[in-house]
Amino acid sequence: MSNEFAFRTATEEVEHLALELAETRALLREISQRLGLIERHAKRLLPPTAPKNASSRPRRRPAPAVTPPTISTEEARALFDGLAESLRRGEAVAVDEQLRSLSVPDLALMAKELGVPIPHRPSRRGLYAGIAGRLKESAMLSGRFPQRQSAD
Amino acid sequence: MPASPKTVATINFKGGVGKTTVTWCLAEALSSFSDSRVLVFDLDAQMSLTQGIALNQDTGFLEDRFAKWYQTSKDRKKTIFDALDKFARPSSHFDFPVGLDFVYQVGPRLHFVPSVEDLYWMELDVFDRDGVKDFIRRLLGKIVSSPKLPSYDYVLFDCPPSFTLLSYSVLSCCDLVLIPVNPDFFASYGTRLILSSLKMRIEPFPVPRLRVFMNKARTYGNVPTKETKFYMGEVARVCREAAESEGIDAGFMTAWIPDRVGIKRAIRSGGVPSELLPDFKTLWQEVSTSLT
Numbered sequence: 001m002s003n004e005f006a007f008r009t010a011t012e013e014v015e016h017l018a019l020e021l022a023e024t025r026a027l028l029r030e031i032s033q034r035l036g037l038i039e040r041h042a043k044r045l046l047p048p049t050a051p052k053n054a055s056s057r058p059r060r061r062p063a064p065a066v067t068p069p070t071i072s073t074e075e076a077r078a079l080f081d082g083l084a085e086s087l088r089r090g091e092a093v094a095v096d097e098q099l100r101s102l103s104v105p106d107l108a109l110m111a112k113e114l115g116v117p118i119p120h121r122p123s124r125r126g127l128y129a130g131i132a133g134r135l136k137e138s139a140m141l142s143g144r145f146p147q148r149q150s151a152d
Numbered sequence: 153m154p155a156s157p158k159t160v161a162t163i164n165f166k167g168g169v170g171k172t173t174v175t176w177c178l179a180e181a182l183s184s185f186s187d188s189r190v191l192v193f194d195l196d197a198q199m200s201l202t203q204g205i206a207l208n209q210d211t212g213f214l215e216d217r218f219a220k221w222y223q224t225s226k227d228r229k230k231t232i233f234d235a236l237d238k239f240a241r242p243s244s245h246f247d248f249p250v251g252l253d254f255v256y257q258v259g260p261r262l263h264f265v266p267s268v269e270d271l272y273w274m275e276l277d278v279f280d281r282d283g284v285k286d287f288i289r290r291l292l293g294k295i296v297s298s299p300k301l302p303s304y305d306y307v308l309f310d311c312p313p314s315f316t317l318l319s320y321s322v323l324s325c326c327d328l329v330l331i332p333v334n335p336d337f338f339a340s341y342g343t344r345l346i347l348s349s350l351k352m353r354i355e356p357f358p359v360p361r362l363r364v365f366m367n368k369a370r371t372y373g374n375v376p377t378k379e380t381k382f383y384m385g386e387v388a389r390v391c392r393e394a395a396e397s398e399g400i401d402a403g404f405m406t407a408w409i410p411d412r413v414g415i416k417r418a419i420r421s422g423g424v425p426s427e428l429l430p431d432f433k434t435l436w437q438e439v440s441t442s443l444t
Contacts, residue, residue: 112378113378114378114379114382115377115378115379115380115381115382116379134382137337137340137386138386140337140341141337141340141341141344141386141387141389141390142344142389142390142393143344143348
């Protein structure tokens, strides 16, 4: 740069960012190494807090079985349209009950069809919130504000 | 008497949906790839389109040719503001000849009427709002009958993101209102506001045809994402409901424009990127069908 007030060019910006990333990566490696050292040191110094036997070891929760949805994508979309129409008519409680009655796989399919971001392990709460959000948007776009939903 | 051009006003009360870029891209594609003569108006006091055309893409400074023309236009009091000022004066004949000092030649078939900063204050200065509603209609009449200007096939208006005097004047006389929306709630909500209030706002003038389309569509593999499709469906429904309840000709178009950086740069870089041209041609074909 010719003087301290000149802006960096696009190429210089990329180089600058690459440098920052490299420095940050190096920093993270160092932190990781130090944590590893502390962990090994602590294990040598401190006695184990509980005997290693099967009864005391905490039981690991089994991974949730991947259950397929019970409805098709078309049915999920039609179901949503029905719920949205009900909400526009003011049937917020019925909509809430119906939504809560759906299984997690069915909720996940519906959320996917609506473009709701879904995490790797979707929770019922998160899926419900995402779909409820879309329902509210649909109702508001019709100029009909939905009644207050029950707390999840 | 020469035929009147078809007029299209691009509007949405939500800012940032791409009104200016789409207006320009349609005009540029139409004038470059067909024999149509197109006139574009920048009616926004923010002057986004004017700045985009005026600034040289390489240097970032004002394009010499436009700068000289613009200054001459202002010196001769031949800007859109001067025209409106003349029109709005009480008991005054609208004596405002128009020629190439009012219209800037961007290309052989693409002409442009820029905005000026004075439009910022216009809303405060003009008291007779009803008296201004005929302004665009009368101005178009002068343009059509001017021996110094070519016959335009289409006139496109880039409207401001609010209901100003000028947008009122345009909406009162245009053939079609083009409403770009984005795949998000607030842009879609703006559509509902326009559709539900337009008839009331521009009465007793007939409501022009309203066509809504998805702009800045998010895609995956060149296909709109599910989220984008959700909003397309919702906006299409809003259009149907408005058409029924308000008794207006409102529809959601099937053509959509993807969200691409190249489109945002189109005004300053000389035109629509070639890989995006088919999208704008498809959009224009639907617009053109709606105009007939």
